[in-house]
Amino acid sequence: MKREDIWSGTVVKKSRGLLDGSNLYRRVTVRTDDDRTAKVRVNRTLWNELAVGDRVVKDADQEPHRA
Template identity: 65%
Template sequence: MTTTNDGAWTGTVVKKSRALLDGSNLYRRLKVRLDDGTERDVRVDRDLWKELEVGDRLVKPPGENPRRS
């Protein structure tokens, strides 16, 4: 599964994670189950990551960042 913010989609947060993948930058990721049943890893900013909990709904309009729905 790739980490992507491309395209438009809607889904539900199934997991939150964060990691220092390169040793200096903290990356915040969500695993999102899309409405079609597939899962996608999505990188999000700190504010959105802190706002969301597992089970929350997200929407990603084309050309925009994901947001809570």
């Protein structure tokens, strides 16, 4: 998904990993309201707050946040 996209959906999975060997990336898989699935990179604070089943909203040119 692009930074300028607007969407909302439900967290279906949380993951993290050292994809480049030095930086820890935190991602959530979101099923959007229009039934698409996307992996979205989020910051540590949001990743710690979210659980599977939580609602997430993404406004244009802003970071995803808990609804």
